[in-house]
Amino acid sequence: METMLFLEQDVDERSPTLNCIIEIARRKKCDLKCVFLVPVSLEVVDWIQVQEKQVKVAMAKAEEIGKKIHEKLAAEGIKFSWKVTPFTPTAFMESVREMMPADVVIVGKLALEPLAEKGIKHLEDLSISLSCPVLPARSLIKEKSSTGQILSRMLLFGAASAGIYFGFFPLLDKLNKIVYMKGGVLDALALMLTVPIVAYTYGSFTEGIPKLLGLEKSVKH
Incomplete structure (x- = not known):
């Protein structure tokens, strides 16, 4: 792994998550990129009076955190770059794409x-x-598991994910007409059950990736 991108909203230099990411960059000797997001509310009518100063202060704080991390990692020979941006959908996507490519994106x-x-x-x-x-x-801070256990779990949920992708998704239009979109209570329940099952299956597969890459920080007892 050569480059890791970390996304964080309301960044705090005391954050255990941020410090864990920095530790991983040190251990793996990889380039670290960060996008620090400052929340804004587009629905506030008096935007200028209420939010402009707050956002400016928050962005300045995030910039200072970025500078401190840069100085710290530069002294250790680790390349670090960062971007601070207001958290709007368009600004988010533009900022993240500007920071690509990366080998893995970690979301705080x-x-x-x-x-x-x-x-x-x-x-x-x-x-x-x-x-x-x-x-x-959160998947980076886990109890340490053996490689065999990780691979077995990934194989199980990877096969299930492939089954969903190749077997379930192609039938989605037909299932919408037959089951999901008929407007009844049972149809709504079927939809409510399906979504978390699909999300859990995919998430259970992907959570093994950082462990195999050596990214996880084991919990010490």
Whole structure:
């Protein structure tokens, strides 16, 4: 692995997640890129009076954090670059694409709801959009498992994910007419059950990737 991209909303230099990412970059001797996102509310009428100063202060704080990390890692010979941007759907996608390519994208604190208009409702949507593995930061701090256990779990859920992709998705239009979109209570329940099952299956497969790449930080007892 040569380059890792980390996405974080409301960045805090004391954040255990941020420090874990920095540790991984040190250990793997890989380039680290970060996009620090500053939330804004487009629905606030008095935007200028209420938010302009707050956003400016938050962006300046994030810039200072970026500079501190840069100085620290530069002294250790590790390349670090960062970008601070207001968290709007368009600015988010533009900023992330500017920081690509990366071998893996790690997502810390990030509200996905604002990204729905860009078709990003789950991390796998972002992964498809960027053509790059996208993993939640929480998957990096796990109890240590053996490689055999990791591979067995990935094989199981990888096969299930492939079955869903090649067997379930091609039938989705037909299932919508027969099951999901008929408007009844049972149809709604079927949809509510299907979505988390698909998400859990995909997530259970991808959570093994950082372990195989040596990215996880094992919990010490």
